Amino acid sequence: MDINDLRSLLTVAGLLCFxxxxxxxxxxxxxxxxxxxxxxxxxxxxxxxxxxCPSQPR
Incomplete structure (x- = not known):
């Protein structure tokens, strides 16, 4: 597993969370x-x- 696989998994996980x-x-x-x-x-x-604040009118 290289960095691009990790990026792909994080992208898919982010999409599923969204x-x-x-x-x-x-x-x-x-x-x-x-x-x-x-x-x-x-x-x-x-x-x-x-x-x-009782001095202020409503």
Missing amino acids: LAIVGWAYGKGSKKGFEEAANLPFAEHDDQAAMA
Whole structure:
């Protein structure tokens, strides 16, 4: 086994990892979790921040 065989194996392994990540990201089960994560900045959990800075109006 020379360096070119190792490079080929690493290229194939990288491609398989990439395809696995793409399959996970676009899978049917992942959509709900991604939508929840996307809406986290808009969640109504600002009570602790409002208590820390009472002088700022909401």
